[in-house]
Structure formats: C-alpha cells, structure tokens
Amino acid sequence: MPTxxxxxxxxxxxxxxxxxxxxxxxxxxxxHIPRLCYHPNLSxxxxxxxxxxxxEGFNHFLTACGQEVWEGMAVQTNSPQIRQARRDIVExxxxxxxxxxxxxxxxxxxxxxxxxxxxxxRERLFEGKRKCYPVDDSSASVVRTPEKCILCGxxxxxxxxxxxxxxxxxxxxxxxxxxxxxxLAHMDDSxxxxxxxxxxVCPTAAFLEKDHTERVWDALSLPRGxxxxxxxxxxxxxxxxxxCFGMPIGTPVTGKLVTALRRLGFDAVFDTNFGADLxxxxxxxxxxxxxxxxxxxxxxxxxxxxxxxxxxxxYPEMIPFTSTCKSPMSMLSTLMKTYYAEKKGLxxxxxYVVAIMPCVAKKYEAARPEHAMADGTPYTDAVLTTRExxxxxxxxxxxxxxxxxxxxxxxxxxxxxxADIFGATGGVMEAALRTAAVKLTGEELGPLxxxxxxxxxxxxxATIHIAGIDVNIAVSNGLTNAKTILDKIKKGDKQYxxxxxxxxxxxxxxxxxxxxxxxxxxxxxxxxxxxxxKALYQIDSDKQLRRSHENPAIEHLYQDYLGEPxxxxxxxxxxxxxxxxxxxGIR
Amino acid sequence: MTTDNWSEIKAACEAALPADVVAFxxxxxxxxxxxxxxxxxxxxxxxxxxYLSREQMNAVAQLAQIPLAKVTGVATFYxxxxxxxxxxHMINVCLGTACYVKGADKIGQRLMSDxxxxxxxxxxxxxxxxxxxxxxxxxxxxxxxxxDDQVHGPVTPGDITTILDKYVKKSKGPxxxxxx
Numbered sequence: 001m002p003t004x005x006x007x008x009x010x011x012x013x014x015x016x017x018x019x020x021x022x023x024x025x026x027x028x029x030x031x032h033i034p035r036l037c038y039h040p041n042l043s044x045x046x047x048x049x050x051x052x053x054x055x056e057g058f059n060h061f062l063t064a065c066g067q068e069v070w071e072g073m074a075v076q077t078n079s080p081q082i083r084q085a086r087r088d089i090v091e092x093x094x095x096x097x098x099x100x101x102x103x104x105x106x107x108x109x110x111x112x113x114x115x116x117x118x119x120x121x122r123e124r125l126f127e128g129k130r131k132c133y134p135v136d137d138s139s140a141s142v143v144r145t146p147e148k149c150i151l152c153g154x155x156x157x158x159x160x161x162x163x164x165x166x167x168x169x170x171x172x173x174x175x176x177x178x179x180x181x182x183x184l185a186h187m188d189d190s191x192x193x194x195x196x197x198x199x200x201v202c203p204t205a206a207f208l209e210k211d212h213t214e215r216v217w218d219a220l221s222l223p224r225g226x227x228x229x230x231x232x233x234x235x236x237x238x239x240x241x242x243x244c245f246g247m248p249i250g251t252p253v254t255g256k257l258v259t260a261l262r263r264l265g266f267d268a269v270f271d272t273n274f275g276a277d278l279x280x281x282x283x284x285x286x287x288x289x290x291x292x293x294x295x296x297x298x299x300x301x302x303x304x305x306x307x308x309x310x311x312x313x314x315y316p317e318m319i320p321f322t323s324t325c326k327s328p329m330s331m332l333s334t335l336m337k338t339y340y341a342e343k344k345g346l347x348x349x350x351x352y353v354v355a356i357m358p359c360v361a362k363k364y365e366a367a368r369p370e371h372a373m374a375d376g377t378p379y380t381d382a383v384l385t386t387r388e389x390x391x392x393x394x395x396x397x398x399x400x401x402x403x404x405x406x407x408x409x410x411x412x413x414x415x416x417x418x419a420d421i422f423g424a425t426g427g428v429m430e431a432a433l434r435t436a437a438v439k440l441t442g443e444e445l446g447p448l449x450x451x452x453x454x455x456x457x458x459x460x461x462a463t464i465h466i467a468g469i470d471v472n473i474a475v476s477n478g479l480t481n482a483k484t485i486l487d488k489i490k491k492g493d494k495q496y497x498x499x500x501x502x503x504x505x506x507x508x509x510x511x512x513x514x515x516x517x518x519x520x521x522x523x524x525x526x527x528x529x530x531x532x533x534k535a536l537y538q539i540d541s542d543k544q545l546r547r548s549h550e551n552p553a554i555e556h557l558y559q560d561y562l563g564e565p566x567x568x569x570x571x572x573x574x575x576x577x578x579x580x581x582x583x584x585g586i587r
Numbered sequence: 588m589t590t591d592n593w594s595e596i597k598a599a600c601e602a603a604l605p606a607d608v609v610a611f612x613x614x615x616x617x618x619x620x621x622x623x624x625x626x627x628x629x630x631x632x633x634x635x636x637x638y639l640s641r642e643q644m645n646a647v648a649q650l651a652q653i654p655l656a657k658v659t660g661v662a663t664f665y666x667x668x669x670x671x672x673x674x675x676h677m678i679n680v681c682l683g684t685a686c687y688v689k690g691a692d693k694i695g696q697r698l699m700s701d702x703x704x705x706x707x708x709x710x711x712x713x714x715x716x717x718x719x720x721x722x723x724x725x726x727x728x729x730x731x732x733x734x735d736d737q738v739h740g741p742v743t744p745g746d747i748t749t750i751l752d753k754y755v756k757k758s759k760g761p762x763x764x765x766x767x
Contacts, residue, residue, distance in 0.1 A: 182644075
C-alpha cells in the first residue's frame with residue numbers, strides 16, 4: 001500500500017498516493033489545470049509554466065505538472081492572480097508567434113490557439129521582438145517551421161523517449177533558443193527517420209508533413225483522358241479518417257472512403273490492402289525459405305518506412321535479416337504501372353498513382369530511387385496523409401458522414417481480412433502466421449486469430465506452435481522497443497524466427513500522418529490505436545476471405561503475370577534492397 | 588559482405604580527434620553516466636584546437652555514443668564553447684558596470700564597424716576575434732578592452748583604429764627575430 005497524502009485543492013479535501021502530482025490530483029477532482037508542454041506519456045519538462053498554481057505558504061507560484069503533493073498541502077488552482085499569470089504567460093508566447101492563425105495548417109486544431117481562447121486572451125497587448133527563422137522544407141516528409149515553435153520540448157522528448165532517435169534538441173539559449181536537429185542542420189541532413197511523431201505531439205504547426213495536396217489537385221484537374229489517375233488508401237485510413245468528420249474514434253468507414261475518393265475524381269480506386277495480401281505471399285515465402293535454411297533468421301518485416309530508415313541509419317548490420325519485400329504501397333504502385341498498365345493498354349507514364357497513407361515516411365519512400373522506374377519516374381507519384389485527404393474532402397464540399405458506401409475497383413481492390421489488420425501493431429505478424437500456418441501444415445483451415453500478437457503493448461513476444469515447430473516471434477512498435485528487440489537478437493540469447501517492427505507507437509493506426517485526436521484525448525494515449533485497431537479487427541472478422549493466399553485476385557496475378565512467389569519476376573518487381581545511410585544514428 | 592559501416596565511422600572519428608581525447612572517451616565508455624563527461628570532453632577538444640568544429644563534435648558524438656543533437660545543443664548553450672576558429676588576436680570588450688557607464692557600448696560599436704564583424708565573430712583574414720566580457724577588475728582604467736593578454740585603457744572610440752593598426756602591422760611586418 002502506498003502512503004496516502006491528504007491535501008486540499010480549491011478547498012476540496014482529497015487523498016492521493018504519495019508521489020502524485022498536483023496536476024493529476026486536481027484531475028481526480030474534475031479540475032483541469034491548463035497546460036501546454038505537459039504530456040502524460042512523456043517525461044516532465046516544466047517549460048511553459050502555464051500550469052501554475054498557488055500553494056499556501058509560498059509567495060511564488062508552483063507548476064502543477066511536476067510538483068508532488070505533501071501532507072496538509074493547500075492548493076488554489078483558480079484565483080484572479082493565477083488567471084492573470086496564466087494569461088500573461090500565454091500572451092507572451094503569442095507575442096513571439098506569427099499572427100497567421102487563419103492561414104495556418106493547424107487552424108482550429110492548435111493547442112496554443114485553444115489555450116489562448118480558454119484563458120480569455122481577446123487582444124494582443126504585448127508587442128516585442130519576434131523570432132524570425134526560415135522554414136526548413138528540405139526533408140521529403142517533415143517540414144520544420146521554427147517560428148511557430150513555443151519551445152515546449154514535446155518533439156524533443158518524443159523523438160528521444162519514444163523513438164530513441166534523439167534527432168532534435170534545443171540549441172542556443174534564452175530568446176535565441178531554437179529546436180532542431182544537430183548543428184541546426186537541414187532535416188534531410190540529419191538522423192531523422194521521418195516517422196512524423198514530432199508532428200503529432202507538436203501543439204502548434206512547428207512540425208508538419210510535406211504538402212502533396214497541390215500536386216494531387218493538379219493531377220485531378222488535368223483534361224480528362226490525359227492521365228489515368230489511380231488511388232490506393234492504406235488499411236489504417238478506413239479506421240481513422242471518420243474522426244476528421246466528427247465520427248467516433250474507431251468507426252470503420254471503408255465504403256464512404258471509396259465514394260469520397262471517386263467523387264474527388266480518381267479514375268480508379270484500388271486498395272493498398274491488395275498490396276498487403278501480396279506482401280504476405282512474398283514475405284511468407286521468404287520466411288519459409290529462411291526456415292528451410294536459406295538465409296538468416298529472424299526475418300524482420302519491412303513494411304514500415306520509418307523503421308527502414310531507422311534500420312539504415314541506426315542498425316545497418318541488421319540489413320541481411322530484413323525482408324527484401326517492398327511495402328504494400330510500393331508493391332501495388334509498381335503493379336499499377338506495370339501489370340495494370342499492360343491490361344489497360346496504357347503506358348506507365350500515362351498513369352498517375354496517389355497513395356493515401358497514415359504515415360509521413362511514405363512520402364520519402366515514394367521518392368526513393370529504389371522505387372522508381374528505369375527512367376527515374378517514381379512508381380508512386382504522390383502520398384497524402386490521412387489529414388491531407390480529409391482536408392481535400394472538406395475543401396471539395398463532400399459531406400463525408402452522409403456518403404453512400406462504395407466498392408473498390410477490381411482487380412487491385414480485392415483483399416482479405418488479413419490485409420486490413422496490417423494497420424494494427426501485430427497485424428502483419430498475424431497475417432503472415434495465418435498463411436504460414438496453412439503452408440507449413442498443408443491444412444486448408446489453420447488458425448485465424450493469434451491473440452498473443454494483438455493489443456497495443458510496445459513489445460510482445462510469443463512462441464507459436466505450428467506443424468510441430470516452435471516459432472519464436474516478437475512484435476514491436478515505437479522504435480525504443482525495436483532497439484530492445486534488435487539488441488536481444490544481436491546478443492543471441494534467444495533464436496527468434498519472425499519479428500514485426502513498426503516505427504510508430506501503436507502501429508500504423510497511430511502513424512505520423514493520422515488525424516490529430518479530439519481535445520479530450522492525448523496523441524500518445526494507447527486508447528487511440530486500440531480503438532482504431534478494433535475497427536480493423538472488426539472489418540477483418542466481417543470478411544469472407546481471411547487469409548492473404550485465399551485472395552483470388554492474388555492467385556490470378558501470379559498465374560497470369562508474376563509466376564512463382566519469390567520467383568524472378570516477382571523479385572524484380574516486388575522486392576528492394578537497403579544500404580547503410582548517413583548520418584549514422586546514436587543508439 | 589558486411590552492411591555495417593561502424594568500423595569506417597569509428598576510424599574516421601578517431602582520426603578527427605587528438606589522441607588524448609580519444610583515450611579519455613574510451614576510458615569512460617561503459618561506465619555509469621558516461622554521457623556526463625560530455626562537457627569535459629568538449630573542453631579538451633576546444634583546448635587543443637581553439638574551437639569545436641562540426642567534424643570534431645560528430646566524432647565526439649559517435650565515439651562517446653551521445654546523440655549529436657545533444658552535443659551541439661550543449662555546445663551552443665554555453666558561451667564558452669566556440670564553434671568557429673578564433674582569430675590570431677582575441678579582443679575582449681569589457682561590458683562590466685564601470686566600463687559600461689563610461690561608454691563601453693560605443694567602443695564596441697567602433698570595433699564592430701572597424702572590423703566589419705559582430706561580437707562572437709572572426710574577421711575574414713583570421714586576424715581578430717571580437718568578444719565581450721564582464722568586469723576585468725581594472726575599473727580604474729574604464730573603459731577597457733583586452734587584446735590577448737594586454738589590457739588597454741582608458742580607451743576612446745577614436746583610439747581604436749590606432750590600437751588595431753599596431754596589431755595589423757605586427758602581423759604583416761618583418762618576421763620578429765626568434766628570441767631564445
């Protein structure tokens with residue numbers, strides 16, 4: 001039993017365990033103390049001072065986020081002086097912030113803006129020097145706008161504590177403090193792995209995704225027939241985009257998503273799920289070959305481009321273990337400009353491929369030379385995040401919530417439930433196990449649900465018994481967890497066979513391109529990926545087809561075009577390679 | 588074929604730092620809180636080269652396994668660390684209370700315009716670096732400037748050109764005989 005502490009907050013007596021902070025204790029009484037730098041899933045920073053409270057016996061204010069309670073403490077969270085102090089603090093932050101809310105990407109979703117409104121700031125009284133820095137849009141994925149930074153340090157903490165990348169730090173001091181990568185170099189010249197978690201935790205628009213909406217509008221407004229414009233949304237989009245239109249978290253909206261994409265003017269609406277099923281066929285074959293002694297074990301998955309960047313910068317010695325399979329997006333884009341182009345009688349350059357991803361690292365993946373045709377044009381022409389697509393839908397005047405359900409086009413829109421769950425952490429593993437179990441036992445009806453790999457825990461390990469073989473598996477999300485498992489593999493304590501690694505905490509459903517959560521939820525709250533994953537598992541269990549290899553369109557694709565899984569043609573089109581890249585990250 | 592680039596990186600980093608710094612880092616690696624040696628390491632590097640180059644900071648980061656963003660964050664936080672090579676002559680303008688009251692800001696202005704640099708910078712020819720300092724303890728001579736280890740004071744803005752010229756001539760003039 002922890003020691004219990006008695007205190008009063010705003011004259012209300014309360015008893016909480018020792019070590020509780022004033023901010024947490026107040027929450028138990030239904031008192032919400034305003035905060036900006038504080039984040040429940042990150043370490044304490046105490047930088048913004050917005051959460052100040054008055055404590056009896058002190059003639060200065062204390063910060064509620066970091067102050068632990070003591071016996072007999074008397075806290076006042078509301079008084080004219082405190083309200084004034086909080087207002088002054090936020091006013092001073094605003095004074096050093098651009099006055100461009102109306103034209104800012106985060107208008108309406110900005111925590112600074114909300115805080116200013118809540119605290120009753122209705123005019124800007126202070127006029128002082130304002131910091132001026134150029135926008136850094138050097139990265140293919142993440143745009144940094146230091147002028148909008150309020151130095152809360154959340155990005156620094158998420159990059160270090162959740163992702164283990166340590167790419168960001170405060171530089172300089174006082175008024176001249178700037179948050180940025182080492183040497184304040186460009187983002188594309190840094191250890192950034194482009195996961196975009198800094199975008200998600202940023203209270204303002206100091207970090208944003210690289211905009212691809214412009215190029216997609218341009219493509220969609222070309223004279224009809226000039227280009228055949230195709231689109232593919234990732235599994236996670238259907239579980240999250242509804243939130244942007246006020247639907248509850250975890251509402252599956254596959255049909256509405258398809259209709260919205262059609263109304264935007266795409267000529268064909270395909271499904272990244274098809275690519276996911278294909279990935280499973282290729283990856284399961286690769287896995288079975290390695291289990292048979294061809295190549296090293298464990299096999300590490302390769303769907304997450306943030307993880308691939310991390311691999312190349314932080315763990316290049318693990319490259320031989322990593323699956324050479326392209327990601328579902330890149331597999332499908334490749335097929336769109338080869339197989340599909342041939343079928344339609346189109347030249348590859350007549351097809352324009354747009355991918356909708358929960359991810360900002362996909363923008364970089366799409367631009368990688370490994371994923372381009374011989375003449376240098378990329379297989380994927382544009383990558384929109386869920387947020388970008390939601391904005392386009394709103395901007396186009398589409399009433400998303402009331403849309404009728406649509407259906408994906410054939411053949412590249414047919415998929416199994418195994419593909420839907422790719423968006424959840426453990427989903428790729430489960431999908432692979434469903435197919436591997438059938439291939440290993442030769443029985444058509446292997447197990448479907450692998451409970452051990454479900455749930456949003458950062459690191460899961462299990463031993464699965466298939467056909468008399470013990471398959472040791474591990475599933476990780478968030479790159480600090482990836483580090484743990486990679487270091488274990490390197491130490492050789494245990495022989496793992498198959499390891500799924502996703503860069504983002506909670507998997508793709510909580511990716512760097514997903515909707516900002518509603519006001520009452522924090523972005524790293526495990527509830528968020530849990531609810532979104534639930535939607536994906538629901539879609540999966542409602543489907544007739546549950547195993548990737550049962551997808552008839554995939555079967556047909558191999559017979560008609562690719563030949564054997566892992567065969568020469570499949571290898572040429574669906575696989576890639578990796579190499580150590582600089583700057584080398586410190587792990 | 589190895590896909591690891593660590594041995595090349597390690598070799599390049601070791602070559603970028605003085606041997607005693609490499610040895611110091613190696614000695615502390617693996618000890619508890621070895622990252623707390625960062626400031627000590629940066630001091631050693633600056634003592635040997637006069638400033639911290641990007642290459643050296645990167646080498647420190649890799650060898651001590653401290654994230655580079657942290658290294659450059661610390662290096663830019665403390666005024667003591669220099670990120671650019673310093674000039675042959677170091678000019679320190681005292682901005683302590685007495686000197687300030689006696690017009691040190693005007694001395695600073697004059698130095699900046701004569702040298703064409705700001706505080707914290709070095710002239711293109713590498714001859715002068717300009718810095719500010721707090722009280723040099725010679726308030727009786729206020730306002731003072733210190734060039735290398737020589738105190739000049741009291742100085743007026745009008746004296747600056749003459750004082751600088753002496754140093755320019757010294758460095759351009761015939762080589763002084765070697766004193767034994």
